[in-house]
Amino acid sequence: MHLHSTARGSIVPAAAAVCALAVALTGCSGTTKESAKDSTAQNTAGAKADPDAPIKKGLKIAFLPKQINNPYFTILDDSGIAAAKELGATAKEVGSSDAKASSQVSYINTLVQQRQDAILIAANDPNAVCGPLKTARQQKIKIVTYDSDTAKECRDLFINQASSEQIGRAQIQNIAKQLGNKGEIAVLSATQNATNQNTWIEFMKDELKKPEYKDMKLVKVAYGDDDDQKSFQETQGLLKAYPNLKGIISPTTVGIAAAARYISDSSYKGKVVLNGLGTPNQMRAYVKNGTVEQFALWDPKKLGRLGAHAAAALASGRITGAEGEKFTAGDLGEYTIGKDGEVILGPPAVFDKDNIDDFDF
Known part of the structure; x- marks a missing residue:
């Protein structure tokens, strides 16, 4: 490949x-x-x-x-x-x-x-x-x-x-295009101490400081601990806690798949954008059923x-x-x-x- x-x-x-x-x-x-x-x-x-x-x-x-x-x-x-x-x-x-x-x-x-x-x-x-x-x-x-x-x-x-800056900034750039640079977003990460996740999130926050994202707001960073069930529950919690949430970034393959599974069977499908990092095989069904428009990975x-x-x-x-x-x-x-x-x-x-x-x- x-x-x-x-x-x-x-x-x-x-x-x-x-x-x-x-x-x-x-x-x-x-x-x-x-x-x-x-x-x-x-x-x-x-x-x-x-x-x-x-x-x-x-x-x-x-x-x-x-x-x-x-x-x-x-x-x-x-x-x-x-x-x-x-x-x-x-x-x-x-x-x-x-x-x-x-x-x-x-x-x-x-x-x-x-x-x-x-x-x-x-x-x-x-x-x-x-x-x-x-x-x-x-x-x-x-x-x-x-x-x-x-x-x-x-x-x-x-x-x-890839460079950590490249990954982090791109997560914001990609979801911003889908949202028209407007709306509340959240991050569903892995563990609180994961060095790669935390570095990417810092670059995400820095990217959001740019003028073109003035109408976007990061309301929460949640942690699913790279556990499928916890990530699923955290997704549910984010969507209930923030009724105006427009997008979720999950830069972890376990998290994005769990979030997609929750959204695909909920009223949020087609209303909340999900982006992040995942593998094609685990995300294929969610792309084809319209839950996820795009995601990325090396x-x-x-x-x-x-x-x-x-x-x-x-x-x-x-x-x-x-x-x-x-x-x-x-x-x-x-x-x-x-x-x-x-x-x-x-x-x-x-x-x-x-x-x-x-x-x-």
């Missing part, structure tokens, strides 16, 4: 997307690193990048998502595991069915005991997982965050879907593959995580590490009734 070529349009104009990819706008890094312009770029452990180093065979790589059995992370991690195996590594997904940082801590500790070569984690809290991740790094285990970052001193790389399969290649490159010494270093991620091509160890997959795509059947994930 090629989101950028098949979809009718990306969230932002192509020129802006290129610009966003050229400049790392956000993200954090694990350690202070010397400039990659110096061919002897080192991390704080004294390691030097060797771009010509072969990918080690038999690497042990683990994916620790926000929660297992989440359709988005299942797609992402399965793709990453397949890519890791193609590289000669053994890979697995571990995790809890809840989206709690405390649950992730226990799994990190176990993975350290198992002497994994690399751990990829989508953090439920930027700081709560740092202690065990630092312990893992002290034992030469490479830490790659994906989808949701940790505090910068806790990992080597952050694989970001390709989680590509995000998983990029994460696996980055982890293998780190564990093999091809890169250290320094800004400016480059690595090849198989058929995805070459990527350059940006400021603070951030690697950006690329701009998302917008899905609607005209293109949703072109995608299967």
Whole structure:
């Protein structure tokens, strides 16, 4: 699948997307690193990048998502595991069915005991997982965050879907077009401490300060904890608490699907606009029955593959995580590490009734 070529349009104009990819706008890094312009770029452990180093065979790589059995992370991690195996590594997904940082801590500790070569984690809290991740790094285990970052001193790389600013501002831009730049809106987020969600929401709030949105108002940010039933109930609560609500943004795949399920069987269908981030397969029925006009997402399969290649490159010494270093991620091509160890997959795509059947994930 090629989101950028098949979809009718990306969230932002192509020129802006290129610009966003050229400049790392956000993200954090694990350690202070010397400039990659110096061919002897080192991390704080004294390691030097060797771009010509072969990918080690038999690497042990683990994916620790926000929660297992989440359709988005299942797609992402399965793709990453397949890519890791193609590289000669053994890979697995571990995790809890809840989206709690405390649950992730226990799994990190176990993975350290198992002497994994690399751990990829989508953090439920930027700081709560740092202690065990630092312990893992002290034992030469490479830490790659994906989808949701940790505090910068806790990992080597952050694989970001797109620039956080790009995602956040686009959420407002998209729903504003549907609403004619007027009306009350709410956000249905994941957990209160999810770093990616909170960063996007801050950019949403900043976008709303622009003059063209003077007739729009964000009345509430609700949290469904990436739990289907709670997200469903939060949607119901928002619509009852704010009778003049015109739109809901849910930048989480669990949340947008739950909200769509509620709205599709209610009197709000066709009256309240729902937008956000979801997968085509989970949203297809709601697009076709008129509950949702459009939504957006990057390709989680590509995000998983990029994460696996980055982890293998780190564990093999091809890169250290320094800004400016480059690595090849198989058929995805070459990527350059940006400021603070951030690697950006690329701009998302917008899905609607005209293109949703072109995608299967």
